[in-house]
Amino acid sequence: MAVSGKKASKQFSSSTTSMASDEDLQIYCQPCDEEGPRLPAHGYCTDCKEHLCKNCFTAHKVSRLSKHHTLQDATNMPKVLQQPSTSIHTGQSDVLTTPCLKHPQEMIKFYCNDHKKLLCSVCVTLEHQATSCKVDYIPDISGDIIDSKQYQDILKTLNHTSDQFQQMVEDVKNMTNKSNSSLKDALAAIKKFRQEINQRLDELERQAEDAAKGIEQENNKHLKAAETTYEDITKSLKTSSDNIKQLNTSKQANKLFMELKLAEKTIQNVEGKTQQLLSYDIKEHNFRSNDVILNFLKTEKSLGTLSHKTFHKECQSVQIKSRQTSHARKISVETSKDEYICYITGMTLLTPGLLIITDYNNDAVKMVDISSQSVSDQLQLDDIPWDITTVTSTELAVTLPDKQTIQFISISSNKLIKKHTVKVDGECYGISCYQGKLVVSFLNPAKLQIFDMNGTILTTIDGKNIFKYPWYITCNRSSIYVSDWDMKTVTRLNWQGDVIGSYSGMSDPRGMSLSDDGTVFVCDWERNVIEEISGDCSTGKVVLQDLKRPWAVCWCGETKKLYYSCNALDAKYDNFIHIYKLS
Template sequence: MAFGGSSFYKGSDLIHDYSCSKCEENDLNTEAQHFCPECEHYLCDKCVRIHGEYFKKHVVYGRGDIQKWTGFSMDRCDQHGNKLEVHCDDHQELCCHVCVSLNHRFCSSISHLPELARGFLEKAEFKQLPEAVDKMRSRLDELKNAKMKDQASLKDSYKNILAEIKALRKEFNQILDELEKKTVEQLDSMKKDLEKSLKDDIEKCTHMNELLKTMIDKFRQITGKNKETNCYVGHRKCKTKLTEAQNLLHEIQEKPVETLCFKYDSSIMPFLRNLNMFGATERVISKAKRLDSGYVYKGQGSKKFSVRIKKDKNTCSIEGICELPSGDLVIADSNNRRLKLLDMKYKVTAHLDCPASPEHLCHTTGSEVAVVTYEDKTYIVYFLTVTRGQLHLSRKFTTDHDCTSIAYHEGLLYVGSDSALYQYTMDGLMGKVIYEERGVAKCAVSPDGERFYITTLYGSKLITLDKNGQVLSKLRDPELKTPRGVCVSPSGHVFVCGYMSDTVVQVDREGRQKLATVATEADDLACPQSVWFSEQTSSLIVGNDDDSIVVIKLC
């Protein structure tokens, strides 16, 4: 690595960890020795002198303070600080020239950002980003406030227990001094641990909230001749950060709420001299429901969208729906043996013809989707990826049984057949039989992997299993005739559609009772057989058996 600010033409193979921003504008590749946080510019020794003449009050950090160089910039690489120039389609990453040289030299598809950003300002996903960020910030505020209430409750419980300990102490003689000391020490230690956990959650929420605010503020301030490209880059970064924020929400919400409880030993007086402490201070899980867990949704209006294309010869039958991190949808049209890609306006933008009829699908990771197919006693699980707006088959494995449904959780696939629910690895190795039941239609798994939900063609019931395959409940309801599609939201809410009743109902997490009928035939449901909850739009997407999907806004 060269130091001192030597300049080379931009085409030089010399790689710097940080390159001078001003030299880059003149197609020079010069190593930066300084950083101005106000200008967000990396500067070489020559350019920093010119910068100092114009911006005398700006504080500039040298290599000795390189830890202060990092910060958020819309058009800069977070890792190397260089201007973002291309997008690696293989890894779905924004890259500077250093990223390409170090990590993406052997990738098959690299796209220039101006090309990808062309027309981006008119797309719905660009226009909807501020609203999505505002919604996420609002949810972070709600979670932060809930945790602050837990923090206050923890302090109150601590004070109450301490007062109880002091009241007991008055009834004892001096021999109890040491016992009191040990008990309070235990309480203080446990309180400290719990406070640290709550403090960490609050700080994480605050940090993420502030970061999202900074990002969206800078996003809204983007101007200049490169506005379109910078907006595209900013959008990609904001979407990535929104995903991180969603993961943070899920992580914190899944934690049980713990408080303190002191259990008084009623036999303390007779055995006083033989005890080491007054009693045991314990952590207890609050019975209060976590944020979001008690929501019962209500439909707030619906809209029907056609998913038929010119090549379709048969009526579209939508057997499966899943959403990608980009907000696009992939649907399985079994009657026409096609997988279709829908944009955020629910318009078919691409399709892929399948060798066999796709019966169901699920999102795995990134832009990958797993699809189960069935044709002439050949049962295949296909994997496809979405790259540059197109669907591509990537790999497959076969099974020894028919395939009617598929779900994914933490590196494992759960494949339903007409007689059982099986566990598979991503490489196609069968792990075990989770549950056996005649007529399994569709399956879904809870976000924590603790529960499975399966619908059956016989008996019109929803079966809920624990992670070991033990039956927790079997639900039948008059408004849920011939249940087919089932999905679980990231917060754990369960939705099931009734094929013969033209309904979508929400059930509780244990699958024991119906909480609400979210949609009916009046919402244009026509033999619904698949359902998906979109966290990004707070909507249900329902696949009909009549060339359409129905989008139901929830509140």
């Protein structure tokens, strides 16, 4: 089989070489001429610039690496031998020399758009077939990577991630100092209480001190680990940033492309380490004396207890700033496929220019192009959808409450494509994704469940005495927010299912969206307003009023725009996505 880039044999080294005999005037298969018997040419590949025998010509059409090449038959092929092209990318200063981790003898040359992986030819053949994956040859797609938006965005994200991690370590340090300080106060209280009783309490006092010092040692150990982790990650991020800058400066597009993809993985790893770092509960301690010990000193076995409250590492009380609002425009989402008036119950931003919405009445998911102000694609579902969330940059998840199913949808070439489904054990409504975990709200009975991407239930939170109709849900690193139109509340829980806040200043809360600074935008359908509440659910402020039954809402931090839908049973409102600029 012909392989692009092979050199012609010496006797066919030039298209202008004079042939000494009739045999030499015959055009032969160049690949076979190098490694096997000389066979007459049956055709020609314009990409490889090689003449091919019948077997090589046939194989060339089915090989994954050459099936898209342009072939010419014997009638149309060049009648003189052509010089093979060494590379269509000879202007690039770098070459593909990075070995594959799975197959060290092979170089990375391809990129799978579906799995976001760098691949060698063996990976492509064994794991990423054309029938299931969209694979590109790196030199074919890396031409515009130098000084590209992706290059700028990755650098910006690397720097932002480094700053965020530094701030987190500072927060942990401050909380540790406060925790240690509270322990000292508790120990002082223990000593004061100790003075009121006799020498027999010496042993119990030492036990209490040892317990407190043990906690302090664990705190300091965690702080030291956090600082060490930060130093390691900072070095890694800086190395990645420096490499990206150097490769960009030296115009090494292939290596820059791969380095950027590796940087994306590094950023994801940093986020995972951040979660691990913050999983350690740092507590504030105080001492509560045991008064019974004064009367029953001989029978009591403890001097008292160290009670605590956990520091919340995110969503502390935030003063909601005043915002300037202006109506930007509205976009019609009605299409020729629709049978009924639109009822937009869910929406999520895939990119600042691409909004994905669920149309309950028309059993559809629609892709809205913000720049063209139109629906660019519509996917019909098997049943009515309710809410939608972004899972990855190319994947979405939609709840189908009547079918008790979560439908996964991918996006390829600006088209919505149905993928797999996950069956759940209830009427699923609200859905939100954070770092590979799906949080879903249910009715009849009311509850929350946390899933991994395979549909495995990680946590179930019983909604008894908490929710009645938890229609919508949104989440971040430390909090899960649930809007309940019957309870007239927005409830905040931690990821263990404990209620840690509640806002009851609304009449009929519906759709929600988190802002970039941790506040929550909530549609109040009955009051015709959109309200912004603080991350700890302590305060709220109306940001948009005199609306027409606002239902679903979505915030774009990059453009500072708020998108919302209406359910007024009136086509002049419900068939549109309404956009406001908030600053």
